[in-house]
Amino acid sequence: MDVGILIVGNEILDGVVLDTNSNWLVRRLRALALHIREFITVRDEVPEIAKALRRMVEDGCDLIITTGGLGPTHDDKTLRGVAAAFNLPLELNKEALGIVERQYRTFYERGVIRTSEITEARRKMALLPRGARPLDNRVGSAPGVLLEMSGATIICLPGVPAELKWIFENEVLGILKERVKGLMRERILSLPAGDESTLSPIIDEVMAQVPGVYIKSMVQPYAGKGHIRLWISAYGDTEDEVEGRISRAVEKLMRKLREGTQ
Amino acid sequence: MDVGILIVGNEILDGVVLDTNSNWLVRRLRALALHIREFITVRDEVPEIAKALRRMVEDGCDLIITTGGLGPTHDDKTLRGVAAAFNLPLELNKEALGIVERQYRTFYERGVIRTSEITEARRKMALLPRGARPLDNRVGSAPGVLLEMSGATIICLPGVPAELKWIFENEVLGILKERVKGLMRERILSLPAGDESTLSPIIDEVMAQVPGVYIKSMVQPYAGKGHIRLWISAYGDTEDEVEGRISRAVEKLMRKLREGTQ
Numbered sequence: 001m002d003v004g005i006l007i008v009g010n011e012i013l014d015g016v017v018l019d020t021n022s023n024w025l026v027r028r029l030r031a032l033a034l035h036i037r038e039f040i041t042v043r044d045e046v047p048e049i050a051k052a053l054r055r056m057v058e059d060g061c062d063l064i065i066t067t068g069g070l071g072p073t074h075d076d077k078t079l080r081g082v083a084a085a086f087n088l089p090l091e092l093n094k095e096a097l098g099i100v101e102r103q104y105r106t107f108y109e110r111g112v113i114r115t116s117e118i119t120e121a122r123r124k125m126a127l128l129p130r131g132a133r134p135l136d137n138r139v140g141s142a143p144g145v146l147l148e149m150s151g152a153t154i155i156c157l158p159g160v161p162a163e164l165k166w167i168f169e170n171e172v173l174g175i176l177k178e179r180v181k182g183l184m185r186e187r188i189l190s191l192p193a194g195d196e197s198t199l200s201p202i203i204d205e206v207m208a209q210v211p212g213v214y215i216k217s218m219v220q221p222y223a224g225k226g227h228i229r230l231w232i233s234a235y236g237d238t239e240d241e242v243e244g245r246i247s248r249a250v251e252k253l254m255r256k257l258r259e260g261t262q
Numbered sequence: 263m264d265v266g267i268l269i270v271g272n273e274i275l276d277g278v279v280l281d282t283n284s285n286w287l288v289r290r291l292r293a294l295a296l297h298i299r300e301f302i303t304v305r306d307e308v309p310e311i312a313k314a315l316r317r318m319v320e321d322g323c324d325l326i327i328t329t330g331g332l333g334p335t336h337d338d339k340t341l342r343g344v345a346a347a348f349n350l351p352l353e354l355n356k357e358a359l360g361i362v363e364r365q366y367r368t369f370y371e372r373g374v375i376r377t378s379e380i381t382e383a384r385r386k387m388a389l390l391p392r393g394a395r396p397l398d399n400r401v402g403s404a405p406g407v408l409l410e411m412s413g414a415t416i417i418c419l420p421g422v423p424a425e426l427k428w429i430f431e432n433e434v435l436g437i438l439k440e441r442v443k444g445l446m447r448e449r450i451l452s453l454p455a456g457d458e459s460t461l462s463p464i465i466d467e468v469m470a471q472v473p474g475v476y477i478k479s480m481v482q483p484y485a486g487k488g489h490i491r492l493w494i495s496a497y498g499d500t501e502d503e504v505e506g507r508i509s510r511a512v513e514k515l516m517r518k519l520r521e522g523t524q
Contacts, residue, residue, distance in 0.1 A: 011478060013298040015289035016450075016493055020280065027277035036275040038310070041284075041301035048300070055317070072459035073479050074466045114460075121459040141459075188278075197334035197383040197403075198376075204336045216273060217335050231278055 001180060003034050004061035006052050007041040008069040008078050009159055021067045021157075021164055028168065033182035033235055037061055044069060049081025057152050063176075064152060068159030070142035072121040078156055079129060079145060086149055088129040096134035096143045097126035103141045135171040139163045144171060185242045186233035187250065191257070199228065202256045206249055212236055213249045263325055263442060265296050266318035269303040270311055270331040270340050271421055283329045283419075283426050290430065295444035295497055299323055306331060311343025319414050325438075326414060330421030332404035334383040340418055341391060341407065348411055350391040358396035358405045359388035365403045397433040401425045406433060447504045448495035449512065453519070461490065464518045468511055474498055475511045 005025060011017040019041070026036045037059060042048040049069070056064050069078030083090050100122055108116035125142045128134065135144030135155070140163040145156040155172055157164045203215045218229045230253065234245035267287060273279040281303065288298045299321060304310040311331070318326050331340030345352050362384055370378035387404045390396065397406030397417070402425040407418040417434055419426045465477045480491045492515065496507035 007301075010476070011480060011493065013288060013301065014292055014495070015285050015287075015298075016448075016478075017480070018282065018285045023277050023280045025277075026275060030276055036277075037305070038314075039269075039275065039301070039303035043299070052300075073462040075478060119459055121462040186278075197381060200335040200383040214272070216337060218273060218279070231273065233276070 001034050001062045002037045002060050003029055003063045003065065004037055004056035004059065005039045006049070006056065006064060006066040007039060008044060008049055008066060008081070009041075010043050010075070012041055012068070013043055019067075021159065021161055024161070024165065025065060025067070025168065028173070029176075030184055032176055032180045033184040034063070034176075034180060044075040044077050046077050046080045046084050049078055050085035053082060053085035053154070057149070062152055064154045066154070066156045067164060070125065070145070070156060070158045072125055072141070076124075076142075079127065082132075082145070082147065082154060082156065083129040086129065086147075088131065090127040091130050092123070093126055093128040093132070093134055096128055096145075097123070099134055099136055099143045100126050100141055103137065107141070135167050137163055137167055138170075139166045146175070182235060182237055183239060183242050184233060184235050185239075185246060186231065187246050189230040189232065189250065189253070191228045191230060199230075199257075202253065203230075205256065206252045209252060210234075210245055210249045212242075212245050215249060215253070263296050264299045264321075264323050265291055265325045265327065266299055266321065266323035267301045268311070268314050268318065268326060268328040269301060270306060270328060270343070271303075272305050272337070274303055274330070275305055281329075283421065283423055286423070286427065287327060287329070287430065290435070291438075292446055294438055294442045295446040296325070296438075296442060306337040306339050308339050308342045308346050311340060312347035315344060315347040315416070319411070324414055326416045328416070328418045329426060332387065332407070332418060332420045334387055334403065338386075338404075341389060344394075344407070344409065344416060344418065345391040348391065348409075350393065352389040353392050354385070355388055355390040355394070355396055358390055358407075359385070361396055361398055361405045362388050362403055365399065369403070397429050399425055399429050400432075401428045408437070444497060444499055445501060445504050446495060446497050447501075447508060448493065449508050451492040451494065451512065451515070453490045453492060461492075461519075464515065465492075467518065468514045471514060472507055472511045474504075475507050477511060477515070 005022045007019055012019045022039050040052040042052050066078055069076045104116045107113045128145055132145050132147040135146055137143050140160055142158045144167040147154040157167055199217050207215055213234045216231045232246055232249050234242045236242040267284045269281050274281045284301050302314040304314050328340055331338045366378045369375045390407055394407050394409040397408055399405050402422055404420045406429040409416040419429055461479050469477055475496045478493045494508055494511050496504045498504040
């Protein structure tokens with residue numbers, strides 16, 4: 001399953017907020033052996049959101065997760081972007097409205113807000129593209145949204161990290177686990193080598209010898225001395241198969257590195 | 263000037279590394295009043311890099327900055343992607359080779375590496391798309407790259423933050439300052455309000471009244487109690503013009519908020 005993450009928000013593009021949601025999401029998604037294809041970050045504009053969604057579908061993403069732009073304010077436009085991308089009308093969704101009402105009632109009872117009245121701005125969060133269903137949010141006020149299109153699943157999550165995480169763990173994870181097969185495991189080796197360029201032919205050779213394994217060398221930018229980190233990941237159908245691949249790759253790498261230094 | 267940032271690297275998409283380069287870059291670029299249009303993050307694959315570049319040109323980006331994928335290893339493919347995007351051959355660039363040779367000589371003299379010999383992997387970093395010129399790098403081994411295409415400037419920087427920052431400050435900033443006009447300034451207000459939805463119509467009204475000003479409300483996700491941050495930015499040609507716009511917007515906002523709570 002190929003995944004695209006669409007990050008919506010001027011605050012990200014303008015550097016006021018550092019996006020950490022996408023990193024958190026892909027760590028969770030990769031543990032399910034999903035393949036992350038691309039991230040796209042766009043401004044709070046309906047045509048930009050719609051274009052990015054259509055590009056991700058065109059690129060073959062089976063699962064598209066959007067972050068941000070679900071709230072009550074004028075610049076929360078993600079659902080309008082989804083609707084525009086797939087020519088769907090926005091409709092009041094009763095279940096979504098129930099979530100919004102319950103959340104504002106709760107905030108009101110906690111004394112956080114002055115009224116639990118469902119204003120136009122609040123009601124907007126229950127306007128979903130036709131055919132979509134809401135995902136519960138018990139942290140904030142905006143429901144997540146799930147939409148199944150022909151060939152792609154689109155999941156919209158709020159940009160506030162605590163809300164995004166709650167919806168993912170409580171609503172999204174169960175849905176994904178039903179659909180995916182396969183496993184991914186990874187290991188990171190830290191080596192006191194100073195030169196990435198001499199590693200290159202060794203990595204190529206080991207990757208060619210152990211199918212299903214991916215090896216990437218990374219300079220540790222913050223290490224005082226020259227250090228190199230090798231990141232080895234493997235996919236497969238069973239734990240034994242995946243662990244076997246990683247072990248074979250590590251063993252071959254270490255032998256070749258020893259040979260190289262003698 | 264519209265800017266696109268292309269982030270290249272499996273390690274970002276797979277969540278092993280959190281991308282902070284794009285955030286650092288856009289903070290520097292916005293201070294020059296540049297408009298950041300989009301980020302795209304792709305895997306270490308030539309067709310993916312090429313496609314993203316072509317999309318950014320198609321979207322009207324005048325300046326495209328790429329991060330990552332300039333090093334000596336098998337998966338450093340950014341320059342091949344640039345060449346593929348614009349149908350350019352890769353050619354050995356003497357000036358780039360000079361930078362690579364000087365850097366490996368320096369690392370050798372410091373005892374960081376075992377040989378200063380220019381192997382095939384190291385030589386690869388001096389293979390530039392035809393018409394491009396190198397940007398000096400005195401922190402790492404891979405030169406940055408500047409390519410002027412019809413209508414777009416493409417700047418390729420390494421993914422290692424210290425190298426990216428050095429090249430930007432010492433090589434890129436001067437080039438950009440010659441080309442841009444205009445200023446951007448911003449101010450952030452922190453309000454003890456608990457409810458984003460009641461702010462929405464006020465923000466709309468103030469933005470309509472003060473042209474050149476952009477206002478965004480952001481929930482502070484990590485604040486214990488309900489807090490809202492208002493981020494006000496303005497563009498203009500002179501310091502006076504820009505500061506005047508921000509001051510008028512802040513004044514109007516505060517008055518309307520006071521009226522709202524009475």
